[in-house]
Amino acid sequence: MAMASLGLESSELFIPMIPVMGFGLIWVLISAFMLGKMERKRLGVIELEPIKKSVAKQHEADLELAATAEAPDYRRPKLAWFNFTLTIVLMACLIIDFMSLAILFMIAFAIALLVNYPELKQ
Numbered sequence: 001m002a003m004a005s006l007g008l009e010s011s012e013l014f015i016p017m018i019p020v021m022g023f024g025l026i027w028v029l030i031s032a033f034m035l036g037k038m039e040r041k042r043l044g045v046i047e048l049e050p051i052k053k054s055v056a057k058q059h060e061a062d063l064e065l066a067a068t069a070e071a072p073d074y075r076r077p078k079l080a081w082f083n084f085t086l087t088i089v090l091m092a093c094l095i096i097d098f099m100s101l102a103i104l105f106m107i108a109f110a111i112a113l114l115v116n117y118p119e120l121k122q
Contacts, residue, residue, distance in 0.1 A: 010101035014094065079116055086112060 003013055090108040094101060 009097075011094065011097040014101065015097070018095070082115060083112065086115075 002008075003010060006013075086108060090104060093099065093104050098104065099107075
């Protein structure tokens with residue numbers, strides 16, 4: 001709504017917000033670290049009892065059964081680096097104002113879909 005009322009392009013509104021978003025990310029990480037340290041100090045370290053051998057054997061059997069079960073291949077760990085690179089390229093194109101924001105996102109989304117799910121059945 002602000003873009004339409006001010007007559008701005010999306011990059012004119014998005015690019016100045018990048019440093020603020022970076023500081024926000026840093027603040028969230030720092031505050032999460034500080035809150036975690038305070039909670040650890042408040043709660044202390046919790047020691048767990050060792051499990052019995054019969055329970056351990058049952059747990060191992062459950063793990064073997066779970067390992068043999070066929071799970072859907074939604075995750076793409078082998079393509080993580082490609083997806084990371086595509087994201088970095090997209091962010092660089094957004095910063096240098098290569099094309100319109102909507103067009104860049106559509107192109108990146110189409111490339112990600114074609115690479116991550118090459119068959120229609122997936």
